[in-house]
Amino acid sequence: MKTPLQLIQTGSAAGTKQPALAIDRLSKVFHMEDGYLNVLQDICLTISEGELVCISGPSGCGKTTLLKLIAGFMKPGGGTIRIKGRTVTRPGPDRCVVFQEDALFPWLTVAENIAFGVRQFMGRRQLNNEVDRYLEMVGLGSFGKYLPREISGGMKQRVALARVLILQPQVLLMDEPFGALDAQTREEMQNLLLSLWEKLSHTIIFITHDLSEAVTLADRIIIMTRNPGRIQADITVPLPRPRKKESDAFHRFYRELRSRL
Ligand SMILES: Nc1ncnc2c1ncn2[C@@H]1O[C@H](COP(=O)(O)OP(=O)(O)OP(=O)(O)O)[C@@H](O)[C@H]1O
Numbered sequence: 711m712k713t714p715l716q717l718i719q720t721g722s723a724a725g726t727k728q729p730a731l732a733i734d735r736l737s738k739v740f741h742m743e744d745g746y747l748n749v750l751q752d753i754c755l756t757i758s759e760g761e762l763v764c765i766s767g768p769s770g771c772g773k774t775t776l777l778k779l780i781a782g783f784m785k786p787g788g789g790t791i792r793i794k795g796r797t798v799t800r801p802g803p804d805r806c807v808v809f810q811e812d813a814l815f816p817w818l819t820v821a822e823n824i825a826f827g828v829r830q831f832m833g834r835r836q837l838n839n840e841v842d843r844y845l846e847m848v849g850l851g852s853f854g855k856y857l858p859r860e861i862s863g864g865m866k867q868r869v870a871l872a873r874v875l876i877l878q879p880q881v882l883l884m885d886e887p888f889g890a891l892d893a894q895t896r897e898e899m900q901n902l903l904l905s906l907w908e909k910l911s912h913t914i915i916f917i918t919h920d921l922s923e924a925v926t927l928a929d930r931i932i933i934m935t936r937n938p939g940r941i942q943a944d945i946t947v948p949l950p951r952p953r954k955k956e957s958d959a960f961h962r963f964y965r966e967l968r969s970r971l
């Protein structure tokens with residue numbers, strides 16, 4: 711039999727929603743032969759489930775380093791990173807990364823690339839169905855048999871996206887994934903990402919140099935400064951969705967953001 715206090719505690723714990731990502735006083739130092747580089751200092755950041763957050767800032771401010779720490783590819787110097795309350799100590803299936811130049815396996819077809827991470831968990835029929843589903847989802851329905859060298863840069867990034875989405879990660883980490891694409895393909899990929907995000911409700915952390923891309927995509931924009939890398943601003947984007955790049959409201963907010971930075 712529970713006492714009233716236990717009942718209250720149980721109730722409040724059950725009602726508390728863990729943030730998708732909680733970073734607390736994170737720091738990272740790189741040691742080199744001739745000294746050290748204080749690359750990240752005192753980073754605190756909380757991201758709710760289903761949020762799409764863009765991180766921007768000058769080259770060298772530590773954006774990729776921050777992403778690699780969240781991914782568990784390297785260890786922090788100090789502070790903690792928690793995904794849904796669990797401290798990150800190594801890479802895990804709850805986090806997936808898409809980089810700018812995604813290295814697809816060149817000897818595998820598009821479908822085999824997408825299947826790669828899940829192939830040992832499914833029978834052949836289920837695997838084929840799942841791969842077809844994700845091929846359709848990223849608009850590559852009829853390209854499953856192509857090799858990476860036979861498709862365009864934008865299509866490769868679609869494969870890269872399908873390859874991580876099929877793993878159903880809680881947090882999707884994207885490091886300038888559309889940075890190498892031409893303007894039109896980039897816009898198509900932004901629209902694709904937004905439609906997938908609306909459908910699948912992932913938490914997304916998206917690094918971009920391009921403020922206009924950040925305003926197009928983000929619920930919140932985190933701006934970092936360098937030497938040492940810190941968070942300078944955490945700005946909620948007040949524009950309703952879908953956002954029109956040509957609209958006055960978009961331009962006004964973009965200009966305001968630029969002038970603040
Ligand atoms: N493994 C490493 N060892 C030593 N220094 C590193 C290492 N990785 C990154 N750095 C340095 O840390 C700083 C931050 O690098 P990082 O790649 O995180 O920056 P970034 O913000 O992603 O830059 P960009 O916008 O150019 O991609 C840079 O000065 C870089 O040279």
Ligand SMILES: [Mg+2]
Binds near residue numbers: 774
């Ligand atoms: Mg980088």
